[in-house]
Structure formats: structure tokens, C-alpha cells
Amino acid sequence: TKHPHTENGRIYKITYQGTPRVPAFDITKMSSPQLVDLQLHKNDWWVRRARLTLQQRGPDPATHAALLKLLNDNPDLPRRLRALWALHVTSGAPKELLLNLLNDPSEYLRAWAIQLLTEDRHLPADVLTRFAQRAAIDPSPMVRLYLASALTRIPAAQRWGVLQNLVAHGEDITDQNLPL
Numbered sequence: 751t752k753h754p755h756t757e758n759g760r761i762y763k764i765t766y767q768g769t770p771r772v773p774a775f776d777i778t779k780m781s782s783p784q785l786v787d788l789q790l791h792k793n794d795w796w797v798r799r800a801r802l803t804l805q806q807r808g809p810d811p812a813t814h815a816a817l818l819k820l821l822n823d824n825p826d827l828p829r830r831l832r833a834l835w836a837l838h839v840t841s842g843a844p845k846e847l848l849l850n851l852l853n854d855p856s857e858y859l860r861a862w863a864i865q866l867l868t869e870d871r872h873l874p875a876d877v878l879t880r881f882a883q884r885a886a887i888d889p890s891p892m893v894r895l896y897l898a899s900a901l902t903r904i905p906a907a908q909r910w911g912v913l914q915n916l917v918a919h920g921e922d923i924t925d926q927n928l929p930l
Contacts, residue, residue, distance in 0.1 A: 777803055780800075782807065782812065785801075786804070786813060786817055786836070788800035790829055800836075801836045804836055804840050805836075805840055808841070814840065817837045820832075821833035821837065827858060827859075830859060831859065852884055857890035857892050860884070860888065864884075865896060865900070867900075868900040878904070878912065882912045883915075885913075886915035886918065894916055894928060895928055
């Protein structure tokens, strides 16, 4: 069926005849546990909408517990990242959780922990110490790149420990991003 615009003749919608209409769906009417379950959906649109709705609802201990279980127990890395992001936007990712993620086997979770820890420009000394340790020992160039990027959000006087350990990685000299 064609529905032309009556003033200019443009067609805005083409459908097959007999195609059933999909009813309008309001994700905000779903419960918080259902929204947490949507973090596992294969379509990222549903994941983002559910995360936004959880963010708008604010902190909720039950939601945090479910997301934390997903973060800790799910073997799929994208779903673990989705849980971390949902925890963060709902104020459910405390500093201690993010510091623990600096030791996660996944370089992506370690990198995102760095990213989320540096959203607050006033980092405590223990976080900077952990960053310096991570800069010295982390085998992942991506994690070192996130550390280098994080330094721009840290006061200049506090950067030296991390910088000193980052420049000690001679293997990064051939990397197309890190030397810059």
C-alpha cells in the first residue's frame, strides 16, 4: 500500500498488503528486572533503551544486584560490558568495583574501568597508584592507551607515576596510536 503525501507526492511508507501492524510498545512500562534482562537482548537498540530507562529510574539496590550478577557471571564479554555500563549510569558501580575490574582477564573491562574511574577528575591517591601499577604490568596496548588518555583528565602534578611506567613499554613505539 502506498501513502503519498498529498501536497508533493512523496511516498513515506510502503507495506505489503495483509501485513499485520505491530502494536506500539512502551519500554518505560516494563519492570526493572525485565529491563535488566534486556541487557542480554541481541538487538542493541533494546539494550540502549532499557539502559536509558534504568538510568531515568535512578539507583535501585535490586537492579544493581541483578546487574552485578550479570557482570560477574555472564561468560559473554559484550553482555558483561552492557551490565557495567548499566551499573554505571544507575550509580551502581562504586570505586571498589571498578578497581577490582582493573584485574579482570578481559582487556576491554580493564579499559572501561579506567574510563569510568576517571570521570571524576579528583582521583584519590589509591586510584592513581593502581593506574601506575597497571601501566607497568598490563600486557594490553589498549589498556595502556586508555591509561594515556585518562591522563588528560588527571591534574598534571599527579600524572608522573603513570607516565613513567607507560613510556617504559618499548614495544609501543611501533604502535600507530600510542606514540602520539
